Amino acid sequence: MHDIERFIHGFEKFQSHYFEDSPGLFNDLKHGQRPGTLLIGCCDSRVDPALLLGCDPGDIFTVRIVASLVPPCGSARSHHGVSAAIQFAVESLKVSRIIVLGHAQCGGIRALVEQDINTSREDDFIGKWMSIAEPARARVMSTMQGASLLEQRRACELASILVSLKNLETFPWVKAAKSAGNLTLHGWYFDLDSGALLGYAPRSDAFLPLVCPIVPKLACTL
Numbered sequence: 655m656h657d658i659e660r661f662i663h664g665f666e667k668f669q670s671h672y673f674e675d676s677p678g679l680f681n682d683l684k685h686g687q688r689p690g691t692l693l694i695g696c697c698d699s700r701v702d703p704a705l706l707l708g709c710d711p712g713d714i715f716t717v718r719i720v721a722s723l724v725p726p727c728g729s730a731r732s733h734h735g736v737s738a739a740i741q742f743a744v745e746s747l748k749v750s751r752i753i754v755l756g757h758a759q760c761g762g763i764r765a766l767v768e769q770d771i772n773t774s775r776e777d778d779f780i781g782k783w784m785s786i787a788e789p790a791r792a793r794v795m796s797t798m799q800g801a802s803l804l805e806q807r808r809a810c811e812l813a814s815i816l817v818s819l820k821n822l823e824t825f826p827w828v829k830a831a832k833s834a835g836n837l838t839l840h841g842w843y844f845d846l847d848s849g850a851l852l853g854y855a856p857r858s859d860a861f862l863p864l865v866c867p868i869v870p871k872l873a874c875t876l
Contacts, residue, residue: 672711679710689715692743694736694818695755696722696762701844703755715743721762722754723786724818727825737825744827750837752822756815757844763811766791767803786821787814812861815841815854 672680689712695703697718704714717739725736743749762784765771771781790813794806801809819841822828831837841854841861848867855862 679712683712687712687715687747689713689743689747690750691715692717692740692747692749692752693755694719694722694724694740694752696720696757696760698757698760700759700846701755701757706755706844715739715747715749720780720783721760721766721787721814722756722818723762723783723814724754724821725786726821740822740825741827744825744831744837748831748836751840752828752837753840753842754815754818754822755842755844756811758808758811758846760807760811763787763814764807767794767807767810787817790814790817812843812852815843819854 691714693703693707693714694717695701697720703709703716703718707714717736719736723736724740725734727737728734740752743752762780765780766784766787771784772778775781787810790810793813794809798806798809819839822839823832828837828839832839842864843852843854843861844850845852845867850863850867851865852861853864854860
């Protein structure tokens, strides 16, 4: 089956479930959305937030962008898709939490760590975007010079989440909502190698397991 046919068949299954078998959800959603969470995730095809977190339509307001990066607040004179989505989520939807969801084997972080980015091209958007995470790369390279490339990449994936969390607080509406106790910020990391989910714990300044990896069952022996 070609992809287009598979997608259409997938929508038919979606339609059957949500509009025939269980129409109540969309009977409610057609009057508006009220998600309590803004999730900022990567556009990597392997890390769909709704699938990972078992969400129904309407559960999360989602922004997907290369490497889950949040830029610092800047001038409104330019086009700022991520910034506009954050503003809408906080000011209009009044979400109570923002989750930045990074992941293992991120292609954007790999290119940043390995310096496989051509910033001299006028039509290069990836290099300029990934420069948001340059503080994470610089920190990792200065503290983990003797580590393997894989270790450096993983450390940079985690550190880039912290960069995004820090940048979120440069937006006035985020800072105001957080100060008022109406908004919390969370950094999560999906380890697609092990299947684990990690969360940043500010008190310990470390990513700790929220969901541990599946431990393979030992083979039965007679």
